[in-house]
Structures are given as C-alpha cells and as structure tokens.
Amino acid sequence: QQKVQQSPESLIVPEGAMTSLNCTFSDSASQYFAWYRQHSGKAPKALMSIFSNGEKEEGRFTIHLNKASLHFSLHIRDSQPSDSALYLCAVSQNSNNRIFFGDGTQLVVKP
Amino acid sequence: EAAVTQSPRSKVAVTGGKVTLSCHQTNNHDYMYWYRQDTGHGLRLIHYSYVADSTEKGDIPDGYKASRPSQENFSLILELASLSQTAVYFCASSEGQGNTEVFFGKGTRLTVV
Numbered sequence: 001q002q003k004v005q006q007s008p009e010s011l012i013v014p015e016g017a018m019t020s021l022n023c024t025f026s027d028s029a030s031q032y033f034a035w036y037r038q039h040s041g042k043a044p045k046a047l048m049s050i051f052s053n054g055e056k057e058e059g060r061f062t063i064h065l066n067k068a069s070l071h072f073s074l075h076i077r078d079s080q081p082s083d084s085a086l087y088l089c090a091v092s093q094n095s096n097n098r099i100f101f102g103d104g105t106q107l108v109v110k111p
Numbered sequence: 112e113a114a115v116t117q118s119p120r121s122k123v124a125v126t127g128g129k130v131t132l133s134c135h136q137t138n139n140h141d142y143m144y145w146y147r148q149d150t151g152h153g154l155r156l157i158h159y160s161y162v163a164d165s166t167e168k169g170d171i172p173d174g175y176k177a178s179r180p181s182q183e184n185f186s187l188i189l190e191l192a193s194l195s196q197t198a199v200y201f202c203a204s205s206e207g208q209g210n211t212e213v214f215f216g217k218g219t220r221l222t223v224v
Contacts, residue, residue: 031210098156098159099211099213
C-alpha cells in the first residue's frame with residue numbers, strides 16, 4: 001500500500017517569506033501528485049496538481065516533482081497570512097487506484 | 112462548481128447510540144468517500160463506493176457501516192457510537208478513483224458523549 005509522508009509537521013514563517021513543504025511517496029509507479037489546502041474549520045480543496053517530472057507554477061505557488069527521488073514539494077513565494085492552513089499532499093498510482101493523502105503540514109504565516 | 116452537501120453539520124450523540132451521517136452530491140461522480148479527520152491531522156479513509164448499492168472498506172472501517180442507495184447519496188452509519196469516534200467527518204466525491212480531483216463537503220463535527 002502506498003505510503004505518503006509529509007514534512008515538516010508544522011511550520012511558522014514570517015509574512016513575505018518563501019515557504020517549502022515536502023511530500024515523499026513509496027510507489028515509484030505513481031502518476032498523480034497534488035496539494036490540497038484546508039483552512040481552519042473548512043473543507044480541503046485542491047490547490048494544484050502535476051503528472052510529470054519537473055515543475056509547475058500557478059501564481060505564487062510552485063510544485064516540484066522528482067519521481068526518481070520519490071519526492072515532490074510545494075513552494076509558496078511571498079507567503080501571506082491568508083496562506084495559513086493545513087496543507088495535504090495526495091498521490092495516486094493511476095486512474096484505477098485510489099488517492100492516498102499525507103497527514104498534513106500546518107502552516108502559520110505571521111504578519 | 113462541484114457540490115457535495117453533508118448533513119447534519121454538527122451532532123452530539125450519546126455513547127451506544129446510533130448515528131447516521133448523510134451526503135448528497137450533484138457532480139454526477141461515480142466515486143464517493145467518507146473520511147475521518149481528528150483535530151489538526153490528516154484524512155483517514157473509512158469507506159468508499161464506486162457504484163450504487165455497493166460499498167468498499169477503506170483503511171479504518173471498524174465501527175462504521177456505509178450505504179450507497181443511489182449515485183447521488185452516500186451515508187455513514189455508526190451503529191454503536193463510542194467516545195473514540197468523536198471527530199470531523201468529510202464526505203467527498205470524484206469522477207474516477209485516481210488521477211483526479213477529489214471534491215469535499217463542508218464536514219460534520221460529531222461529538223460523542
């Protein structure tokens with residue numbers, strides 16, 4: 001069964017900083033890699049996803065994927081207090097296999 | 112936007128009582144899920160379903176039953192609620208099983224006393 005682990009468990013950064021969140025997975029055949037964001041008291045919501053090695057940028061957010069290292073990351077440029085949330089990474093092997101979520105990284109961005 | 116609606120949004124139940132959490136989706140998705148989230152932690156899959164009248168066990172099914180009477184509706188049943196089942200429960204749906212976005216409901220906060 002796929003193992004998905006996130007680090008760090010929690011993180012406090014100052015406003016304007018670059019934030020980096022990490023996710024490792026165990027199945028090298030995995031195809032789908034995503035980040036979900038959950039604000040306090042709200043539902044998780046997909047932030048962005050990637051299917052192939054490399055990076056993908058959407059606004060202040062960038063995903064880096066390195067399948068050989070079984071690792072992908074989320075980088076937040078110019079972090080804002082509104083980015084404070086629980087970030088969950090998600091991985092699936094293919095369209096016929098379920099998605100596995102990590103335990104999350106709690107991010108706090110201090111003004 | 113995809114819509115997943117849960118009811119009730121919060122509930123207090125007594126130990127040993129029966130609890131039913133309901134979920135309705137208007138996304139026309141085949142897959143529906145029930146996840147449990149304990150404070151500040153990740154999501155744990157309880158049950159899921161990919162077709163009406165059929166359910167599958169997830170990672171933590173003990174103490175829970177599920178029912179999928181139609182494509183749109185998916186219920187989670189706690190026959191004998193216990194203190195350890197106090198948590199927030201999320202229903203979700205997706206078009207496929209993997210490689211696709213999962214859409215979550217707003218959650219049900221269940222407190223067992």
